[in-house]
Amino acid sequence: MDGFATRAIRVSTRTRRVDQRPTSVPIYQTVTFSAGSTDELADVTNRRVPGYVYGRLDNPTADALGDAAAELESAEAGYAVASGMAAIHLALLSLVRAGDRIVCTRAVYGSTRSLLVGTLGRFGVATAFVDPTDHAAVEVALAEAPARVLYLETVSNPTLVVADIAALADLGHRHGASVVVDNTFASPYLCRPLELGADIVVESATKYLSGHSDVLAGIVAGSRAAIDAVREAQVQTGGTIAPFAAFLVLRGIATLAVRMERHAATAAALAAWLETEPGVARVHYPGLASHPGRAVAARQLANGGGMLAVELAGGAAAGRAFIDALRIPERTASLGSIHTIVVHPPTTTHRQLRPAELVEAGIAPGLLRVSVGLEDLDDLRADFARGLVAARAAAGPEAAPA
Numbered sequence: 001m002d003g004f005a006t007r008a009i010r011v012s013t014r015t016r017r018v019d020q021r022p023t024s025v026p027i028y029q030t031v032t033f034s035a036g037s038t039d040e041l042a043d044v045t046n047r048r049v050p051g052y053v054y055g056r057l058d059n060p061t062a063d064a065l066g067d068a069a070a071e072l073e074s075a076e077a078g079y080a081v082a083s084g085m086a087a088i089h090l091a092l093l094s095l096v097r098a099g100d101r102i103v104c105t106r107a108v109y110g111s112t113r114s115l116l117v118g119t120l121g122r123f124g125v126a127t128a129f130v131d132p133t134d135h136a137a138v139e140v141a142l143a144e145a146p147a148r149v150l151y152l153e154t155v156s157n158p159t160l161v162v163a164d165i166a167a168l169a170d171l172g173h174r175h176g177a178s179v180v181v182d183n184t185f186a187s188p189y190l191c192r193p194l195e196l197g198a199d200i201v202v203e204s205a206t207k208y209l210s211g212h213s214d215v216l217a218g219i220v221a222g223s224r225a226a227i228d229a230v231r232e233a234q235v236q237t238g239g240t241i242a243p244f245a246a247f248l249v250l251r252g253i254a255t256l257a258v259r260m261e262r263h264a265a266t267a268a269a270l271a272a273w274l275e276t277e278p279g280v281a282r283v284h285y286p287g288l289a290s291h292p293g294r295a296v297a298a299r300q301l302a303n304g305g306g307m308l309a310v311e312l313a314g315g316a317a318a319g320r321a322f323i324d325a326l327r328i329p330e331r332t333a334s335l336g337s338i339h340t341i342v343v344h345p346p347t348t349t350h351r352q353l354r355p356a357e358l359v360e361a362g363i364a365p366g367l368l369r370v371s372v373g374l375e376d377l378d379d380l381r382a383d384f385a386r387g388l389v390a391a392r393a394a395a396g397p398e399a400a401p402a
C-alpha cells in the first residue's frame with residue numbers, strides 16, 4: 001500500500017465524473033490539468049488538439065466567460081483577463097510595435113491615458129489625443145502620420161461624450177488603423193461596437209458585466225486572429241483571470257439586461273430632475289435632449305445608460321460638500337454596481353491628468369461622476385436634494401445658482 005502522504009494527495013485531488021450538465025459553470029480551481037501521455041501533453045500544449053494544461057494558458061471557467069463575451073459582443077472570439085486594464089493593455093500590445101502611433105479620444109479613462117503616454121510612450125509608441133466628436137480633427141490626426149490604432153470609448157469616462165463608432169470606424173479604416181473600443185460604460189446590452197465596424201472591443205468586466213463591485217475582470221472580443229494574438233500576449237505577460245473571478249462575471253452577466261434597464265430608468269429620471277435644480281450648472285447624460293451626442297446615442301445605444309455627470313456651479317468645494325452630505329451612495333471609485341457611486345474625477349479616477357489636461361478633456365473642477373445603482377429612485381432623489389443643499393451652502397456668494 002502507498003504511504004499516507006501519497007494517499008492523502010491522491011484522495012484529495014480525485015475528481016468526480018458528472019454525467020448531468022451543471023446549470024452553473026463550474027469553477028475549475030486548478031492550475032494544472034494532467035494528460036494521459038507525453039504525446040497528448042505536447043499536442044495540447046502546442047494547441048494541435050483542444051484541451052487544458054496550465055492555468056495561465058487556458059482554464060475552462062475563463063474560456064466560458066470568453067465565449068460568453070464573444071456571443072454578447074457579436075464577435076467571432078472572446079477572451080477573459082484579470083482586469084479592464086489587462087484587457088486594454090493586451091489589446092494594444094497585440095497590435096502595436098515600437099515606432100507606431102495611436103490616435104485616441106481625448107476624454108479617456110485616466111489609467112488608459114497613463115498606459116498610452118507613460119508605459120507605451122517609453123517603448124516608442126506615440127499617442128495623439130483628439131476630440132472624438134470632431135471628425136475633421138480625427139481625420140487630420142489620422143492623416144498626419146500613419147496610425148496603427150484608433151482608440152475610442154463608446155461613452156467616455158467621465159464626461160459621457162458619445163463617440164459615433166460607425167463613422168469613426170470608417171475613418172480609422174480608411175487610414176489603415178485598427179479600431180479598438182472600450183465599451184465599459186455601455187456594456188454589450190447598450191451597444192455592440194463590433195456591429196458598428198470596430199475591430200476589437202475591450203471592457204472592464206469589473207463594472208456592469210459583473211455588476212456587484214466584488215470582482216476585478218476584463219474581456220476582449222474580436223476576430224479569431226485578433227483574439228489569438230491577445231491570448232499570446234496574455235500568456236507572455238500573465239494578466240490571467242482567476243477561475244472564481246470568471247465565475248462571478250458569468251453570474252453577473254445572467255442579470256445584465258434587467259440591471260441595465262433599472263440603472264438607466266433611474267439615471268434618466270435623476271438626470272432630468274437635476275437639470276432643473278439650482279446650483280447645477282450642467283448635467284451630462286446621453287438620454288437628455290440637452291446632450292450634444294443625443295442623436296448618436298439614440299442611434300447607437302439601447303438606452304441612456306446608468307452613468308451621468310453633474311457640474312456644480314460652486315466648483316470643487318461644492319462638489320466635495322455634495323458628496324460628503326450624501327447618505328446612500330458609496331464614497332469610492334468604480335462604477336456599474338448595485339450601489340450608487342459618486343466620485344470627483346479630478347481627485348480620483350482622473351488624478352493622473354495635469355490641470356491643463358483636465359481642461360482639455362472637458363473635466364470641470366466641480367464635475368461629479370455618478371454611477372447610478374439599483375436603489376429606489378425616490379430615496380436617491382431625496383439624498384441628492386440633501387447634497388445640493390450642502391453644495392449651495394459651500395459654494396459661497398460668488399457662485400450664482402445656475
Ligand SMILES: Cc1ncc(COP(=O)(O)O)c(C=O)c1O
Nearest residue numbers: 083084085109157184204206217
Ligand atoms: C472606462 C474604463 N475602462 C477601463 C477601466 C479599467 O478597469 P479595471 O479597473 O477593471 O482594470 C475602467 C475603470 O474604472 C474604466 O472606467
